[in-house]
Amino acid sequence: MNHIRPAIVMMLAMTLLTGLAYPLAVTVIAQLAFPWQANGSLIRRHGIVVGAARIGQNFASAGYFHPRPSATTGPDPGDPARTIAVPYNGANSGGSNLGPTAKELVRHVQARAAALAAQNPAAPIPVDLVTSSASGLDPDITPAGALFQVPRVARARSLPVAVVRRLVLAHITPRLFGVIGEPHVNVLRLNLALDALARH
Amino acid sequence: MREDEEQHWLAYACAMLAFSFTGFVGLYALQRMQAVLPLDPAHQGAVSPALAFDTSVSFLTNTNWQSYVPETTMSDLTQMAGLTVHNFVSAATGIALALALIRGFARRSAQGIGNFWVDLTRCVLYVLLPAAIVVALFFVWQGVPQNLGAYTHATTLEGARQVIAQGPVASQEAIKMLGTNGGGFFNANSAHPYENPTALTDLVQMLLIFAIGAGLTNVFGRMVGDERQGWAIFAVMFALFLAGAAITYSVESQGNPAFTAFRVDQAPSALQPGGNMEGKEVRFGIANSALFTTVTTDASAGAVNNMHDSLLPLAGAVPLVNIMLGEIIFGGVGSGLYGMLLFVIVAMFVAGLMVGRTPEYLGKKLEAKEVKMAMLAILVLPLSILGFTALAVVLPVGTAALGNAGPHGFSEALYAYTSATGNNGSAFAGLAADTPFWNDTLGLAMFIGRFLMIVPMLAIAGSLARKKIVPASLGTFPTTGALFVGLVVGVILVTGGLIFFPAVALGPIVEHFALLHGTLY
Numbered sequence: 171m172n173h174i175r176p177a178i179v180m181m182l183a184m185t186l187l188t189g190l191a192y193p194l195a196v197t198v199i200a201q202l203a204f205p206w207q208a209n210g211s212l213i214r215r216h217g218i219v220v221g222a223a224r225i226g227q228n229f230a231s232a233g234y235f236h237p238r239p240s241a242t243t244g245p246d247p248g249d250p251a252r253t254i255a256v257p258y259n260g261a262n263s264g265g266s267n268l269g270p271t272a273k274e275l276v277r278h279v280q281a282r283a284a285a286l287a288a289q290n291p292a293a294p295i296p297v298d299l300v301t302s303s304a305s306g307l308d309p310d311i312t313p314a315g316a317l318f319q320v321p322r323v324a325r326a327r328s329l330p331v332a333v334v335r336r337l338v339l340a341h342i343t344p345r346l347f348g349v350i351g352e353p354h355v356n357v358l359r360l361n362l363a364l365d366a367l368a369r370h
Numbered sequence: 371m372r373e374d375e376e377q378h379w380l381a382y383a384c385a386m387l388a389f390s391f392t393g394f395v396g397l398y399a400l401q402r403m404q405a406v407l408p409l410d411p412a413h414q415g416a417v418s419p420a421l422a423f424d425t426s427v428s429f430l431t432n433t434n435w436q437s438y439v440p441e442t443t444m445s446d447l448t449q450m451a452g453l454t455v456h457n458f459v460s461a462a463t464g465i466a467l468a469l470a471l472i473r474g475f476a477r478r479s480a481q482g483i484g485n486f487w488v489d490l491t492r493c494v495l496y497v498l499l500p501a502a503i504v505v506a507l508f509f510v511w512q513g514v515p516q517n518l519g520a521y522t523h524a525t526t527l528e529g530a531r532q533v534i535a536q537g538p539v540a541s542q543e544a545i546k547m548l549g550t551n552g553g554g555f556f557n558a559n560s561a562h563p564y565e566n567p568t569a570l571t572d573l574v575q576m577l578l579i580f581a582i583g584a585g586l587t588n589v590f591g592r593m594v595g596d597e598r599q600g601w602a603i604f605a606v607m608f609a610l611f612l613a614g615a616a617i618t619y620s621v622e623s624q625g626n627p628a629f630t631a632f633r634v635d636q637a638p639s640a641l642q643p644g645g646n647m648e649g650k651e652v653r654f655g656i657a658n659s660a661l662f663t664t665v666t667t668d669a670s671a672g673a674v675n676n677m678h679d680s681l682l683p684l685a686g687a688v689p690l691v692n693i694m695l696g697e698i699i700f701g702g703v704g705s706g707l708y709g710m711l712l713f714v715i716v717a718m719f720v721a722g723l724m725v726g727r728t729p730e731y732l733g734k735k736l737e738a739k740e741v742k743m744a745m746l747a748i749l750v751l752p753l754s755i756l757g758f759t760a761l762a763v764v765l766p767v768g769t770a771a772l773g774n775a776g777p778h779g780f781s782e783a784l785y786a787y788t789s790a791t792g793n794n795g796s797a798f799a800g801l802a803a804d805t806p807f808w809n810d811t812l813g814l815a816m817f818i819g820r821f822l823m824i825v826p827m828l829a830i831a832g833s834l835a836r837k838k839i840v841p842a843s844l845g846t847f848p849t850t851g852a853l854f855v856g857l858v859v860g861v862i863l864v865t866g867g868l869i870f871f872p873a874v875a876l877g878p879i880v881e882h883f884a885l886l887h888g889t890l891y
Binding site: 173174176196210221224238261268297303354 | 381388389391396412439442451457459487491494507512514516518519521522525528532534536540556557558563567625631632634635640641643646647649650653654655658677679680681683774775776777798799800884889890
């Protein structure tokens with residue numbers, strides 16, 4: 171029993187130190203040193219926040235590059251007690267959690283593959299475009315996934331395929347130091363560049 | 371309390387238990403009252419009693435199993451003053467306990483094994499806190515948010531509204547990794563682009579998970595006066611780690627055979643990493659995901675950068691087996707080392723039996739009491755894992771939560787109790803665990819896995835510290851060579867293999883053959 175008092179004192183001291191002083195001090199330094207990142211790497215266009223560089227967003231129209239399938243959900247606006255699919259819900263991250271032998275997974279992949287094959291019948295379908303990401307907010311697609319969509323985007327925007335292709339190649343982030351991570355294309359940045367291209 | 375006051379092992383254990391209990395009460399109260407407390411920009415309500423119990427045990431035991439979606443459940447105050455605090459102190463408690471056990475080996479004819487309060491304070495002030503500050507700022511630089519504002523409302527390029535959850539992420543992320551805690555600020559954990567934005571942060575997170583567990587092997591060597599003893603332990607851990615990483619990568623890079631019929635390209639090329647990309651992030655691909663999965667389950671971090679539920683069957687078996695072996699491959703901070711030393715005691719006992727000599731380790735005779743206590747601590751794992759899993763798969767309240775059918779559903783339940791008992795915290799996350807049955811049984815499993823292992827371990831430390839050192843002779847088994855490393859690896863695999871093989875066969879192994887055969891569930 172004589173351990174209870176030091177335990178309470180120690181817990182209070184640790185809470186003040188690591189639970190308040192530490193995160194608040196890091197917040198102050200971060201806001202001064204890296205304000206853009208500390209506030210979520212938000213991207214503004216004409217003063218309006220259009221998204222975050224790190225967070226994927228949903229694109230469905232033919233004239234934009236599409237991100238990967240997202241398994242995130244959210245409350246049904248008509249009936250808040252029910253949960254419905256809300257792709258790229260930035261306030262409820264998560265994957266499908268379907269196992270490799272789940273019928274539902276294979277059915278989803280088959281449907282996505284069929285839709286993509288209709289857009290670009292010649293090419294094999296990159297696996298990242300038919301599988302949902304871990305976070306449901308993956309901001310990136312593979313270079314293969316971006317190049318696969320070039321014919322559709324070029325057609326929808328009435329742009330030469332070579333121009334769109336060049337834009338994709340310019341937006342590939344290579345491996346860090348040639349070894350760390352995987353080459354990827356940030357979909358939001360690519361689509362912003364696409365909009366800027368169309369305007370000029 | 372006085373700084374130089376040495377504690378008997380029982381006093382050390384009582385101090386640790388009193389501290390943990392106080393933390394449990396405080397964290398439970400904080401979650402239940404968060405709705406009326408400040409720093410709640412997203413207006414989260416009070417956490418339900420069963421969930422608050424599960425979460426409190428989870429963070430107190432360094433497990434960080436999460437039955438909830440953090441961004442829709444926990445206020446900023448709970449995340450900082452509750453969860454972040456326990457990230458620090460549960461890690462410091464683990465390190466303190468490991469130091470106590472090492473003192474048992476290093477001291478001769480001593481009554482005390484150190485002072486819990488001193489060990490705890492030093493771990494936080496001199497190791498965890500300074501490192502966490504540096505790492506947190508590095509993470510912010512790479513793109514991890516650190517603010518106390520409301521969630522962001524963005525208008526997407528297609529005109530839709532997107533709500534983006536944010537908060538004081540970086541400060542929690544740093545200690546989450548360094549203390550092998552693994553409890554995410556967001557539901558997707560280290561797969562979330564705000565928790566782990568780049569391949570560089572991913573690499574640093576993996577290094578942080580291993581840093582203290584690996585470093586403690588050297589601390590061990592120095593404290594017992596022979597660094598080679600530490601390197602031998604390191605070698606055992608490293609061999610098991612390499613095997614796990616190699617298996618996971620080679621399985622995952624093959625891709626899912628069920629997709630090949632749809633003209634899906636899963637082959638690696640210069641333009642894509644290929645492989646099984648369900649539940650993975652493009653910036654990490656297969657290699658970084660497989661490596662992270664191995665690292666996070668070797669150590670008891672339980673952070674994930676890909677969804678383990680969607681791993682191919684044999685790749686999913688690797689994290690499962692890693693945790694079943696007792697979280698000793700570098701392991702949780704502190705707990706990895708003391709868990710490994712329990713296996714060493716058993717291995718030396720086996721070696722002693724072979725040659726008919728009283729086993730010794732580091733000059734201490736290992737007698738009936740030490741070996742019994744070590745076996746007791748080791749047997750707690752299968753009892754809790756297999757017992758609770760059996761209960762969950764026969765009760766309707768258990769099976770109702772499974773997110774997948776067939777053998778994969780069994781794997782989800784097995785993984786949940788393995789992760790809870792091993793204090794890992796990662797999940798086959800299709801399991802809808804936020805029900806009273808799952809919250810309560812998982813909470814119990816975490817409690818059993820932590821404290822029923824610690825108390826026998828401290829008893830061993832106290833008993834060893836009292837003993838004299840026996841000088842090494844010709845007949846002493848050398849504990850720094852390859853033979854020792856092989857023997858310990860063998861004992862770990864035989865113990866884990868014999869106890870858990872039937873359960874693993876019912877889950878991942880059956881599913882593997884079903885997948886090859888084209889059977890879906």
